[in-house]
Amino acid sequence: MKPPTQLNHPPVIEVPADNRPLVAPVHQSVKFEFDSVAEALRFFRGERAGFYYSRGANPTTRQLELTLAQLQGRDDAIVCSSGAGAMSATLLSLAKQGDHILGFVESYPPTRQALKRMLGKFGVRHTLLPIADLAGVERVLREQPTRAVVFESPTNPALRIADIAAITRLAREHGALTVMDNTFAGPHQHGSFDVDIFTHSLTKFAGGHGDVLGGAVIGRRELIDSLHADFTLLGGTLDPHAAFLIQRGLKTYFVRYRAQTASAQRIAEFLMSSPAVERVHYPGLPGHAGHALARRQMQDFGAVLSLDLRAGAGAAQRFADALRLFSTAASLGATESLVVPSQMLGHNDLSAEQRAVAGIAAGTVRLSIGLEDVDDLIADLGQALASC
Numbered sequence: 001m002k003p004p005t006q007l008n009h010p011p012v013i014e015v016p017a018d019n020r021p022l023v024a025p026v027h028q029s030v031k032f033e034f035d036s037v038a039e040a041l042r043f044f045r046g047e048r049a050g051f052y053y054s055r056g057a058n059p060t061t062r063q064l065e066l067t068l069a070q071l072q073g074r075d076d077a078i079v080c081s082s083g084a085g086a087m088s089a090t091l092l093s094l095a096k097q098g099d100h101i102l103g104f105v106e107s108y109p110p111t112r113q114a115l116k117r118m119l120g121k122f123g124v125r126h127t128l129l130p131i132a133d134l135a136g137v138e139r140v141l142r143e144q145p146t147r148a149v150v151f152e153s154p155t156n157p158a159l160r161i162a163d164i165a166a167i168t169r170l171a172r173e174h175g176a177l178t179v180m181d182n183t184f185a186g187p188h189q190h191g192s193f194d195v196d197i198f199t200h201s202l203t204k205f206a207g208g209h210g211d212v213l214g215g216a217v218i219g220r221r222e223l224i225d226s227l228h229a230d231f232t233l234l235g236g237t238l239d240p241h242a243a244f245l246i247q248r249g250l251k252t253y254f255v256r257y258r259a260q261t262a263s264a265q266r267i268a269e270f271l272m273s274s275p276a277v278e279r280v281h282y283p284g285l286p287g288h289a290g291h292a293l294a295r296r297q298m299q300d301f302g303a304v305l306s307l308d309l310r311a312g313a314g315a316a317q318r319f320a321d322a323l324r325l326f327s328t329a330a331s332l333g334a335t336e337s338l339v340v341p342s343q344m345l346g347h348n349d350l351s352a353e354q355r356a357v358a359g360i361a362a363g364t365v366r367l368s369i370g371l372e373d374v375d376d377l378i379a380d381l382g383q384a385l386a387s388c
């Protein structure tokens with residue numbers, strides 16, 4: 001072989017089957033070859049195991065899919081290149097022209113936009129209700145056949161708690177599937193509820209370090225199987241290296257999640273004591289409207305909270321600018337603390353009335369609590385409140 005040929009056929013280093021690496025290797029390969037065409041055909045007929053092309057399946061992404069399915073208490077999962085991609089592909093795959101989907105005013109803005117803009121273009125209709133309007137959910141499901149109910153809990157940014165048992169029961173009674181974006185709670189929570197499909201942004205708590213985008217769809221086997229062909233066509237596959245980073249992030253998931261939750265609880269209690277703060281939204285506070293429901297539904301209340309500053313939008317902006325340990329940046333759930341004032345919260349498609357339903361006031365500020373020392377964070381919040 002001449003050098004250019006050698007470089008393209010490097011020596012294969014075999015690892016003996018009884019000498020496994022403790023960390024699974026990253027299978028950074030698009031293609032997997034077979035020893036013969038006959039073996040490839042056996043694979044296509046489902047007569048043997050293997051991999052063929054990484055847009056459909058890859059050992060590294062597969063390990064992450066099975067880890068997440070186990071954590072969420074379901075049979076199977078598909079990982080995607082982002083959380084928004086996981087939701088869009090799920091909705092595109094489930095709905096057909098003329099279908100109706102029930103969503104909620106408080107949902108993550110790109111989910112609403114997927115319903116309004118993308119599915120609307122294909123003749124899929126939708127209704128948006130406040131997440132607390134269970135009578136409305138029952139009425140809409142009774143009045144029109146509905147393909148899916150798409151919801152979140154806690155909601156963003158007001159941390160409203162959806163009554164998961166009631167929503168899933170009503171959906172089941174009326175033949176609608178439930179799709180729950182479980183990003184804020186994380187894949188260790190809500191698994192005992194009768195949710196058909198969970199979606200996640202793995203960019204948040206699962207990856208945990210703010211250095212990788214990813215998403216997942218998790219559910220029982222036949223539902224995941226039914227989504228697989230469309231997901232492979234849409235092509236929003238997670239790259240194996242991204243899957244490796246998320247798999248590594250998951251090793252410290254519980255330690256991070258619980259430390260961040262404990263800090264969020266202390267910070268929420270601290271903020272309650274400030275005269276500049278009109279309201280603190282955190283499900284771990286006994287005064288939060290969804291506290292009792294959250295206690296029944298959640299093991300951990302999470303690391304995101306929001307506050308309403310009495311002095312409005314100007315104060316929210318000054319507060320964010322005055323914070324030294326909180327970066328003004330999108331996203332949540334990673335090791336660093338983040339702040340997003342009302343002006344940057346998105347939700348621009350909502351009317352003033354809908355913004356009020358979603359719990360977004362001029363002085364609203366969302367905080368994602370990281371792994372910094374909580375006393376340092378409280379001191380920083382104290383000085384920023386004093387200066388705004």
Ligand SMILES: Cc1ncc(COP(=O)(O)O)c(C=O)c1O
Pocket residue numbers: 082083084085108152156181183184200201202203204213214215331332
């Ligand atoms: C609730 C929720 N769902 C989905 C997403 C989208 O995730 P990604 O950025 O990975 O597309 C986000 C991102 O902020 C989110 O907060």
